[in-house]
Amino acid sequence: QTIDQIDLYGKHVVWSRDPGVAEPGERSLWRELADDTMAHARTGPVQLNLAFREPLMGVSGALPDAVDRPLLAPPSRRPDAVPPDLDRARGVILVGGRSGVDPVDVAALHHATGWPIIADPMSAMRQLPGAVATADSLLRHDGFADAHLPDVIVRIGRPAASKVLAQWTARATAAGAQLIQVGGPGVIDPDHNVAAICSIAALLGLSGGSDRSWAESWAGADRVADAAIVDALAEFDELTEPGVARTVADHLADGVDLVVSSSMPVRDLEWFGGSRARAFANRGANGIDGVVSTALGRALTGTPTCVLIGDLAFVHDSNALIGLSARAVDLRVVVVDNDGGGIFSFLPQAAELQADRFELLFGTPLGVDVVALATSYGLESRTVQSVDELVEQLAMPGPWVCCVPTDRRHNVDVHAALHRAVAGSLDAHDERSDQG
Numbered sequence: 356q357t358i359d360q361i362d363l364y365g366k367h368v369v370w371s372r373d374p375g376v377a378e379p380g381e382r383s384l385w386r387e388l389a390d391d392t393m394a395h396a397r398t399g400p401v402q403l404n405l406a407f408r409e410p411l412m413g414v415s416g417a418l419p420d421a422v423d424r425p426l427l428a429p430p431s432r433r434p435d436a437v438p439p440d441l442d443r444a445r446g447v448i449l450v451g452g453r454s455g456v457d458p459v460d461v462a463a464l465h466h467a468t469g470w471p472i473i474a475d476p477m478s479a480m481r482q483l484p485g486a487v488a489t490a491d492s493l494l495r496h497d498g499f500a501d502a503h504l505p506d507v508i509v510r511i512g513r514p515a516a517s518k519v520l521a522q523w524t525a526r527a528t529a530a531g532a533q534l535i536q537v538g539g540p541g542v543i544d545p546d547h548n549v550a551a552i553c554s555i556a557a558l559l560g561l562s563g564g565s566d567r568s569w570a571e572s573w574a575g576a577d578r579v580a581d582a583a584i585v586d587a588l589a590e591f592d593e594l595t596e597p598g599v600a601r602t603v604a605d606h607l608a609d610g611v612d613l614v615v616s617s618s619m620p621v622r623d624l625e626w627f628g629g630s631r632a633r634a635f636a637n638r639g640a641n642g643i644d645g646v647v648s649t650a651l652g653r654a655l656t657g658t659p660t661c662v663l664i665g666d667l668a669f670v671h672d673s674n675a676l677i678g679l680s681a682r683a684v685d686l687r688v689v690v691v692d693n694d695g696g697g698i699f700s701f702l703p704q705a706a707e708l709q710a711d712r713f714e715l716l717f718g719t720p721l722g723v724d725v726v727a728l729a730t731s732y733g734l735e736s737r738t739v740q741s742v743d744e745l746v747e748q749l750a751m752p753g754p755w756v757c758c759v760p761t762d763r764r765h766n767v768d769v770h771a772a773l774h775r776a777v778a779g780s781l782d783a784h785d786e787r788s789d790q791g
Contacts, residue, residue, distance in 0.1 A: 360373065360404045361373045361404065362402075363402060363404075364400070364402050367400065368399065368400045368401055368402045368541075369395055369398055369399035369400065369401060369541050369542075370392075370395035370396075370399075370401045370402075371401065371402035371403070371404070372388070372391075372392070372402070372403055372404070373404040373406075374388060374403075374404075374405070375406060376406045376407070376408045377405075377408075382419075386422065386424075388403075390424070398540070398541065399540040399541030399542075400540065400541065434552070434554075435551035435552050435553055436551070436553075436557075437535075437551070437553055437557050437558060437560075437561075438533055438535070438550055438551050441507050441533065441535070441558075441561055442561055442562050442563060442564055443505075443506040443507050443563065443564055444469070444506075444563060444564035444565070444566040444567075444569050445503075445504075445505045445506045445507070445569055446468055446470035446505055446506060446507035446508070446509065446563055446569075447470055447471055447473055447505045447507075447508055447509070447573075448461065448464060448465060448468075448470050448471065448472045448473065448509045448511065449473050449475075449508060449509070449510040449511065449514070449515070449520075449524070450472055450473070450474045450475060450478040450480050450511045450512060451475040451477055451478055451510070451511065451512035451513035451514055451515050451539070452475060452477030452478060452512055452513045452635075452636065452638075453477075453512055453513055453539055453540050454478065454511045454512025454513070454537070454538040454539055455512070455538045455539070456511050456512065456537060456538045456555050457555075458479075458480050458483060460555045460556070460559065461480055461483060461511060461555070462483050462484060462485075463559055464509070464555065464558055464559060464561070465483065465484065465485040466484070466485075467559060467560075467561055467562060467563065468561050468562065468563025468564075469485075469563045469564075469567045469569065469570040470485075470507075470509070470563055470569075470570065471485055471486075471487045471569075471570055471573035471574065471577075472485045472486045472487065473486075473487050473490040473515075473520070474486045474487070474488065475512075475513075475515035475516070475625060476604075476615070476621075476624050476625055476628055476632040476633050476634045477512075477513070477515075477633075477634060477635065477636055478511075478512060478633075479633040479634075481629075481630045481631070481632055481633065482630055482631070485570060485574070486630065487573055487574070487577045488577060488581060488628070488629050488630045488632065489576075489577050489580035489581050489584065489626075489777070490517070490520055491517040491519050491520060491625060491626040492580045492584065492626060492627075492773070492774065492777040493576055493577070493580055493777070493781070494517075494519045494520060494523045495519055495774055495777070495778070496777065496778050496781050498781070498782075498785070499576060499781055500523055503572070503573070504523075504526070504527045504530060504532070505527055505532050506531070506532050506533070507532060507533050507535070508524060508527060508528070508532055508533070508534045508535065509535045509537060509558060510524075510534060510535070510536050510537065510543070510549075511537045511538050511539070511555070512537075512538050512539040512543075513539050513540070513543060513638065514543070514545065515625060516621050516622050516625055517622070517625055517626070521545075521546075524546075525546050525548065528546075528548040528550075529548075533550040533551075534548050534549050534550055535549070535550060535551050535552075535553050535558070536549045536551070536552045536553070537552075537553055537554065537555050537558070538555065575784070576781060576784070579777075579780050579781060579784045580777045580780065580781065581629055581630075582780070583773075583776040583777045583779070583780035583781075584597075584601070584627050584629075584773055584776065584777065585601075585629075586776065587772055587773050587776035587777075588601060588627070588773070590772075591769065593740065593761075594739070594740055594741055594742060594744075594745065594759055594761075595761065595765075595766070595769045596619060596623055596691055596693070596697070596761050596766050596769065597623045597626070597627040597769060597770065597773060598742065599623070599663070599689065599691055599745065599759050599761075600620065600623035600624045600627055600628050600632075600663065601627050601628055601629060602742050602745050602746060602749075603624075603628075603661065603663050603689060603745075603749065604624060604628035604629055604631045604632040604633075605629060605631055606745075606746045606749050606750075607661055607749055608659075608749075608750070610658075610659060611658075611659040611660065611661055611685075611687070612635065612653050612654075612658050612659070612660045612661070613633065613634040613635070613660075613661050613662070613663065614634065614635045614636065614646065614649055614650040614653060614660060614661070614662040614663070615634040615635070615636050615662070615663045615664075616636075616643060616646045616662070616663065616664040616665055616668045617636065617637065617638070617643055617646070617668070618643060618665055618667075618668070618696065618697065618698045619665060619691070619697045619698050619766075620663045620664060620665055620691060621634075621636050622698075624663065627773065634663075635649070635653065637649055643665070643667055643668035643671055643672075644668075644671060644672065645672055645675075646662060646664050646668045646669075646671075646672055647662060647664065647668075647669065647672040647673065647675040647676065647688065648672055648675040649662075650662035650686060650688070651675050651679070651684070651686055654684045654685055654686040654753070655684060659685035659687070659752065659753070660685065660686055660687070660753075661686075661687040661688075661689065661749065661753075662686070662687070662688050662689065663689050663691070664688065664689070664690055664691070665690070665691050665692075665693070665696075665697060666690055666691070666692040666693065666694060666695075666721065666723065666725055666758075667695065667696055667719070667721065669688070669690045669725065670721055670723050670725075670728070673728055673729075673732075676729065676732040676734060676754075676756075677732060679732060679733075679734060679754050680732060680733035680734050680754065681733075682754075684753065684754055685752045685753045685754070686753040686754045687748075687749065687751070687752075687753040687754070687755060687757075688729070688753070688754075688755065688756040688757070689745070689748075689749075689757055689759065690725050690756060690757065690758045690759065691759050691761055692725050692758050692759060692760050692761065693760075693761045693762060693763045693766060694720045694721060694722065694723075694763070695714070695718040695719050695720040695721065695763060696717060696718060696719055697761075697763045697766055699713075699717035699718060700717075700718070700763045700764060700766065700767050701767060701770075702717065704716075704717060705717070705767075718763065725756070725758040726738055726756070726758050729756035729758075734754055734755060734756050735754070735755040735756070736755065736756040736757065736758070737755075737757050737758070738757070738758045738759075738760065739757050739758070739759055740759070740760070745757070745759065
């Protein structure tokens, strides 16, 4: 190996060990090492670097007899007492992926406090009572965001992808709100504003105060925003990128897992996916790498799996399709093909740079025929251009690849139209409320 394996992941893992090459005289230590590794892995990612003795040849021996022993308790991650004065009416529950918290407990916290649940699709909790599916759209409305700054924020699991939600959360804590972190892998405090790390059980004694108009305000606005999104999407003749995310969320069968790619697909699902949106996703520095492989891995467990992915991420990991046509694997691949990196069209550089310069540095068009590429692997593949065609395709067992062609510049206009529609509907809703 030319890469130093020791501490390869630095502070990105909660624990790492390099025990060296196994020696016969140290056999008694390996069970303890395995226990220790499993205990730490229950709190976050770990690195156990196991070296092999050269010349890497030999005959494997029989495994020792199993020993019935309980798992070691995971190491503590700064157990904090519940801060005083959390029983406030103006609280919110942010629920993200990999929380390790039972949805029943999240529902119980909402029932006890009346606080709305702002649920990321990665939480798979958008169908809980009190869940809000349009938080990103709501918080883009300055009036709503200003009027709904909370006094308490309970964040369960990872933060969502929404920058708008993250900025609003940071603004609330700067104004005095207490942010309580519950669950999730490792230590989650990206803005260094977590007041306490608590268990969900410790919070179930909260009451949230007696005024439930706070929750009703969120629920009413969520209904208005979602209706505006649905109506605005119906105004477009073509199948838009947010429309693809909403169609997949609404029409994918309950028994089919969804894996969503980084960049725009995960954001479109979060922002416009509605109450049925739920998915798995990779999060990291190289978010477009390995997305097809991740979905394939889930499908190989026997669970039908769909992946919503952009053309860049699809091409980067298209080698995962090798040999797939000969396997009985139900993998359904929906490729949003805007010929490049669509998220960069939302940056200021898209307006400041010359078009050819922007395409070279940010747009990075591949010019790849997605359908032809999938066909070259022996897979059934087609182009779909309407909601009805996509709904029909989603119902078919895989393996297959379908391509939805879109335009990056037009996609920026589509998002702007959706945000305007929500803002206009919220303004009209406020006017009716004032008159009533």
